[in-house]
Amino acid sequence: MPRWLPRALLLALALIACYQFAHWAFDRLLGLLVNIVVSFFCAVAIEPAVEWMATRGVRRGAATGLVILVVLAAAAGFLLALGSLLVDQIGTIVRNLPQYVDDVVVWINRTFHSHLDTGRLRDNVLHSDWVRTYLANGASSVWGLSATVVGTVFQLFTVLLFTYYFAADGPRLRRALCSVLPPAHQAEVLRAWEIAVAKTGGYLYSRALMALISGVAHYILLQVLGVPYAPALAVWVGLVSQFIPTVGTYLAGALPVLIAFTEDPWDALWVLCFVVVYQQFENYLLQPRITARTVDIHPAVAFGSVIAGTALLGAVGALIAIPATATLQGFFAAYVRRYEVTDPRA
Numbered sequence: 001m002p003r004w005l006p007r008a009l010l011l012a013l014a015l016i017a018c019y020q021f022a023h024w025a026f027d028r029l030l031g032l033l034v035n036i037v038v039s040f041f042c043a044v045a046i047e048p049a050v051e052w053m054a055t056r057g058v059r060r061g062a063a064t065g066l067v068i069l070v071v072l073a074a075a076a077g078f079l080l081a082l083g084s085l086l087v088d089q090i091g092t093i094v095r096n097l098p099q100y101v102d103d104v105v106v107w108i109n110r111t112f113h114s115h116l117d118t119g120r121l122r123d124n125v126l127h128s129d130w131v132r133t134y135l136a137n138g139a140s141s142v143w144g145l146s147a148t149v150v151g152t153v154f155q156l157f158t159v160l161l162f163t164y165y166f167a168a169d170g171p172r173l174r175r176a177l178c179s180v181l182p183p184a185h186q187a188e189v190l191r192a193w194e195i196a197v198a199k200t201g202g203y204l205y206s207r208a209l210m211a212l213i214s215g216v217a218h219y220i221l222l223q224v225l226g227v228p229y230a231p232a233l234a235v236w237v238g239l240v241s242q243f244i245p246t247v248g249t250y251l252a253g254a255l256p257v258l259i260a261f262t263e264d265p266w267d268a269l270w271v272l273c274f275v276v277v278y279q280q281f282e283n284y285l286l287q288p289r290i291t292a293r294t295v296d297i298h299p300a301v302a303f304g305s306v307i308a309g310t311a312l313l314g315a316v317g318a319l320i321a322i323p324a325t326a327t328l329q330g331f332f333a334a335y336v337r338r339y340e341v342t343d344p345r346a
Contacts, residue, residue, distance in 0.1 A: 034313060035155060039162030041200060041320045043170065046071070048201040050167050064168040068160060078239065081232035088229075192331065199326040206290045210282065211238035218256065221274050225267045227260045237275075244306075249279050301325060 053063035178186040215238030222230035233256045240252035253275035261268035309321030
């Protein structure tokens with residue numbers, strides 16, 4: 001046996017053991033790493049507001065806490081408004097459900113010349129085995145739902161805590177990171193940090209501004225038409241249409257069209273026409289003027305980045321995909337040299 005063979009076998013076994021340990025540790029820490037990445041992008045997003053308050057004499061810790069509280073209050077208001085709308089609509093459907101069932105049964109009897117009885121149909125459904133099985137499964141899944149809610153709350157608290165520390169200790173974190181790098185690399189790290197702050201903050205600023213304009217415009221239309229829950233629907237349209245690329249406009253417009261249809265089909269038609277016309281106005285006039293000063297991402301690139309982020313990290317990846325793409329686009333714009341195209345066929 002050659003002398004190097006036992007040593008090589010021991011080295012190979014050691015490398016396999018290290019790989020297995022690293023894989024095991026990565027699987028256990030994947031959730032924490034995702035929370036840290038999300039917290040970093042959240043901290044970068046609120047950095048301009050924190051820096052603006054810090055330059056006016058407010059301590060960074062207090063400024064960061066105030067910005068986070070404002071964001072949480074806005075999110076809570078949006079969820080409360082949307083939740084009240086959903087609860088009321090569900091209550092309306094439940095109250096009118098017997099009438100809907102009677103109408104469907106009358107239509108079936110008239111169309112197919114059948115003799116269905118509403119009372120007998122209701123008794124058969126309520127006393128059927130599949131209803132009992134469904135209720136039993138729903139009762140057994142209450143504990144699982146409770147655990148999911150508790151886990152989500154814990155993850156949200158973790159993200160908020162890391163976001164606070166990243167934003168409040170941003171300058172100290174940059175100094176600690178640069179202190180272990182040579183001077184030439186320190187400048188590159190600081191430049192990359194500035195690009196990330198500028199692109200992420202600029203993207204969120206432009207989207208928030210367009211969401212505000214869209215919400216106000218749709219609120220005026222819904223208020224004029226007399227559609228119920230106009231403020232909540234306007235907020236829904238503004239946020240969903242701007243922060244979900246490509247398909248967000250259609251998802252956002254579906255809910256006010258549906259609510260308007262329950263009141264008057266002609267109102268639903270007016271809402272649908274306004275959504276289509278406003279989308280063209282936003283694409284060709286409003287968005288180029290706003291994003292020209294912040295960050296401009298092609299719709300196809302934005303949609304592809306959301307699909308890629310969803311495939312990698314699920315819903316979290318979909319949320320941070322566009323800010324990450326904007327940051328990478330800023331890196332390429334800063335470090336990739338471009339040349340003038342001289343070929344007239346291009």
